[in-house]
Amino acid sequence: MNRILPLIAGAACLAAAAPALAAPASNSSCFRMRDMHNHSVVDRNTIYAAVGMHDVYRITSSNACFAAKWSSDPLITRVVAGSDIVCKPIDLDLKVGGSGGVSPCIVTGIQKLTPAEVAAIPKKLRP
Numbered sequence: 001m002n003r004i005l006p007l008i009a010g011a012a013c014l015a016a017a018a019p020a021l022a023a024p025a026s027n028s029s030c031f032r033m034r035d036m037h038n039h040s041v042v043d044r045n046t047i048y049a050a051v052g053m054h055d056v057y058r059i060t061s062s063n064a065c066f067a068a069k070w071s072s073d074p075l076i077t078r079v080v081a082g083s084d085i086v087c088k089p090i091d092l093d094l095k096v097g098g099s100g101g102v103s104p105c106i107v108t109g110i111q112k113l114t115p116a117e118v119a120a121i122p123k124k125l126r127p
Contacts, residue, residue, distance in 0.1 A: 041066045050127035066096060089108055092107045
């Protein structure tokens with residue numbers, strides 16, 4: 001009986017935490033990969049990605065995977081560890097397609113831009 005009680009308590013804790021793991025909190029800077037719908041290439045290490053209706057994220061890589069790529073080249077994403085929720089760089093398995101082939105990206109940064117930062121993006125670089 002003493003062995004069952006800790007298992008029940010552990011299961012209750014997991015059940016209570018499950019809703020928090022299922023979706024990002026509304027005030028967090030996490031997003032679902034499926035909500036990323038457009039992007040623009042800023043430079044060889046950076047893109048702006050449009051997410052949802054109004055959000056823009058700056059995504060940076062350490063390996064120049066966006067070099068010689070265009071904003072029309074497709075982003076290829078893959079679900080990591082069974083979840084499409086992206087909160088930190090390791091959550092985003094990203095590649096960029098195009099006429100030169102597929103370039104894998106080593107994502108080093110994901111930052112949600114403020115409305116003021118989005119407004120400051122030059123028109124030709126807006127996703």
